Amino acid sequence: MMGTKERAFARLVNVSREKLVPADHFYRQVERTLDLSFVRECVQPMYASGGRPSIDPVVFFKLQLVMFFEGIRSERQLIRQAADRLSVRWYLGYDLDEPLPDHSSLSKIRTRYGLDVFRWFFDAIVQQCQQAKLVWGKELYLDSTQVNANADLDSLTPRFAVEAREAIQRHLTALFAQENQGDEEEGGESMDAPMSEGSSNTGTCLQPTSLPVVLSQQEQEELETERSMRHDWIVEEGRQQREIHGLYQRSADFQISTTDPDATPMRLKNGGLHLGYHTHYVVDGGKRRIILEALVTPAEVMDNQPMLDLLWHVRFRWHVRPRQITGDTKYGTIENIKAIEDAGMRAYIPLPDWDQQRPPYFGPSKFTYDAVHDRYVCPNGQLLHLSRMEYKAEKVEYRAEAATCNACPLKAQCTPSNHGRQVHRSFHANYLERVRGYQQTLAYQKALKKRKVWVEPLFAEAKDWHGMRRFRLRRLWRVNCEAQVIAAGHNLQQLLKKRGWGRRPFPTDAICASFGLFWMLCSLTFARKISSFADCLSFFKDEEVRFPLC
Structure with a gap:
């Protein structure tokens, strides 16, 4: 008799949610590998001591990881898929009848945290990879890729018009600043005031510790002058310093996108023109290919400009002593080569063909x-x-x-x-001669071949599987947050592989069966050879009787 299934759902009462998720599920392995409770300590100063409880910061970053692993492009789609997936609900800690956070809350939380918290999250995962002996540190590989922005060329408008509009807005804000300040003094400080867009709010755990060094006033003034003259790409979050261009101007100097003001025009390999960014990676030379630093800059920024800042940050942040730095021809400027060689490292970088x-x-x-x-x-x-x-x-x-x-x-x-x-x-031509001498060595040729299969596949994987072919967010600090999550997700994948995820069990039964079959075939072949040898001996014995040897 044919049976029919009626849609009648009984309320789950005595069923444990822990039993509904398999013990070997992927998100169970992620939960065992990465404990995100450290995030609460970092963002604690950003919340008020009283009021309505917020969304758990751990849940926010777990949702970011789910978006990375599932290849989801929209936060609305993320919440919809997480709502009807039992494994994701278990990973987030939400029950079956418990509503998930609204998708708009994720954007507000991102604005509240700023880029510094995402960098701290990325650094925490790199630190766990380093503790698990996944970071080699003897070789560093640099590369960058073009990523399309979430904006169109039709949104370009003269920069002076946008800057004039922003100047008027700042002037109006300054006019009402005194009145707003008086309202805050009467009503007290508001903890729910929205943060300014792009602001990097930092908690107590993110404040840099000052070195116990006492400098004289003259030395302090010289240090401040040097810092003010130097453009730090990491501190500036990849922003371009337009004041130093001089007479040379790019199209981004007099045009700006009203959709994404930080995106700049870039020429693709196929000849097309798009608005986009450059994503820079510093990858460890170990077999796990851990990403030690990730930075997004506007497309107008040359690849070699933030190179030294990325290298020094990796070297002193993770206490690695690389013996060689490998990059393509775009990094082969005299300034970069001189700095690398002076630091005691070898610059395995092809020189431009002048x-x-x-x-x-x-x-x-x-x-x-x-x-x-x-x-x-x-x-x-x-x-x-x-x-x-x-x-x-x-x-x-x-x-x-x-x-x-x-x-x-x-x-x-x-x-x-x-x-x-x-x-x-x-003046520094001797450094170029030294690099030309490296080009004749086998180590240099191996390093260039290794770079092609070490960094470029990471970009291909991020673009094909994790949505980095086109950024879904806008503004430079937001796309940097997106890139930090993608790089952190890649490092977490390597950490999961180290802990055994994805490794197939040893096929003991199949090997034993194969060995038994192999032994049986060997026995039959040996018995056949023995019988043939016996027939051969009997033949020669008969021939000897028939034709006796002289």
Whole structure:
């Protein structure tokens, strides 16, 4: 008889929710591996001592991890899927009839925390990976990728119009600041006041500890002056410093997107133009490929600009002593190479081909430098003597005589100028020669091959499985939060693999059965060979009787 299933649900009374989730479920392994109770201590100063209880900060970060593991692109979709998934409810600690947080609360919590809390969350997972011996620290690999922004090119507008509107808004805010301050003094300080957008609110645990060093007033002033002149990419959250561009201007200097003001135009490999960002990774050279630092900058920022800040942060934050730094040609600037070599590390970075910048004329590599007499020799054997020193650019100019160049038969291939060919040499050219010497070694070639399969697959995985092909959030500090969660999720995956997740059990029964079959086949083959050998002996014995040996 055919049976039919009626939709009649009885209320669960004596059924334990713990028994409904399998013991070997993925989220059970995540719960055993990562204890997120440390988050409460970090964000405690951001909440009032009284009032209505908020959403547990641990639940907020668990939802961020669920979004990473499930590849969910929307917080609305995240809450909908978490509501009808028993395993996710168990991981969050919510009962079957308990309502989950609203999706809008996640955005408000993110604004309250700011980027510093997400960085602290990422650093806490890296610290656990380091305690589990997953960080090698002898080799560091750097790379970056282009990520589309959640904005369109049609949203670009003149920057001066937006800046004027913001200036008017600041002026109006300043006019009513005194009145608002008086209201707060009468009614007391409001703990529920919304934070300003993009603000990095930090708790007590995030305050940097000052070194026990007493500096004189003059030394303190020099230190403050040096800090003010230097642009720290990590402290500035990847923002561009536009005041130092001088005469050179990019399109982002006079255009801005009204949808995402921090996104800037970028040229893709296929020739298309989009608004986007650059995501920078510093990856450990160990077999687990732990991401030690992640930073998002506008697309107008060159890959080599935040390189040193990322390296020094990784080196001193995680106390690693790398012996080599590997990157592609984009990182091969003289400033970066000099800083790496001065720090006692090897710069395994390909140098740019400056000959391609002067087609169809001879490039700098066609000229031979004479270190004894401090001069250059051109392809025709003529001399280029020292002309002047450019201290601001940190380079020396060598120039040939104008009459010699004009009479040279190779002038059409050398220079179009009638004042003689000139060649520039950096003050730190010896560092470039040292890197060229590395290029002949086997370690250098292995490092470049390893970089291709070490960092680039991490970007491909993040784009294909975790939604980093296009950021879902807007503004620079928010996309940095998104990138921190993706990098932290990757490191957590490696930590789970270390603890045994995803490892197949040892197939003892199958191996025993295979070994028994192999032993039986060997026995049959050996018995067959023995019987053939016995037949052979009997044959020769008969032949010996028939034809006796002399």
